[in-house]
Amino acid sequence: MTTTVSAMFDRYDDAANAVRELEASGISQADISVVGNNADDYHAARRTDKSEAGEDAGIGAGVGAAIGGAGGLLTGLGMMAIPGVGPVVAAGWLVATAAGAAAGAVAGGAVGGLVGALTSSGVPEADANVYAEGVRRGSTIVTARVSEADARRAQEILTRFSAVDLGSRREAYRGEGWTAFDETAPDYPRDRIRETRRHPI
Numbered sequence: 001m002t003t004t005v006s007a008m009f010d011r012y013d014d015a016a017n018a019v020r021e022l023e024a025s026g027i028s029q030a031d032i033s034v035v036g037n038n039a040d041d042y043h044a045a046r047r048t049d050k051s052e053a054g055e056d057a058g059i060g061a062g063v064g065a066a067i068g069g070a071g072g073l074l075t076g077l078g079m080m081a082i083p084g085v086g087p088v089v090a091a092g093w094l095v096a097t098a099a100g101a102a103a104g105a106v107a108g109g110a111v112g113g114l115v116g117a118l119t120s121s122g123v124p125e126a127d128a129n130v131y132a133e134g135v136r137r138g139s140t141i142v143t144a145r146v147s148e149a150d151a152r153r154a155q156e157i158l159t160r161f162s163a164v165d166l167g168s169r170r171e172a173y174r175g176e177g178w179t180a181f182d183e184t185a186p187d188y189p190r191d192r193i194r195e196t197r198r199h200p201i
């Protein structure tokens with residue numbers, strides 16, 4: 001039986017190092033996902049795929065073609081947009097799940113996008129809301145599908161690379177009046193995203 005482990009990172013480089021370590025530990029890149037904010041075009045110079053795959057993207061159409069690639073998951077980052085989050089770079093299984101969740105939400109009024117993808121993968125809804133809000137504000141999330149036997153080791157890897165303390169981040173957001181991720185919220189200001197990356201909460 002598999003379970004999902006997740007972590008959020010204020011610095012993309014920490015997330016990328018965590019992904020590489022997960023891969024090095026034997027977790028298949030097919031079971032790892034990364035979603036990082038790109039509202040300020042932070043990743044433009046870092047992307048190895050310049051094709052703008054999936055930029056159309058309210059629900060991530062076409063991103064699957066950019067995923068995978070030789071050299072690890074991160075070489076396959078594609079561009080998409082997530083409702084309420086805005087432009088992101090993303091790769092891995094969660095991208096397809098997010099696209100499907102968003103489509104389902106449009107059709108049936110369910111929670112869609114990133115929150116829907118995370119919750120359908122076993123992440124508690126309260127945590128999924130914090131993760132989605134974190135990405136909206138400039139952070140990057142990494143998720144991995146692992147066996148229950150490997151879950152503790154995978155979570156330790158994620159934590160080792162300066163993962164955000166989710167409980168503390170939730171309380172910080174609530175201190176600002178935040179209650180849950182809102183897909184209709186305005187884009188988070190680019191200058192505040194840059195500031196958050198320089199000086200995490």
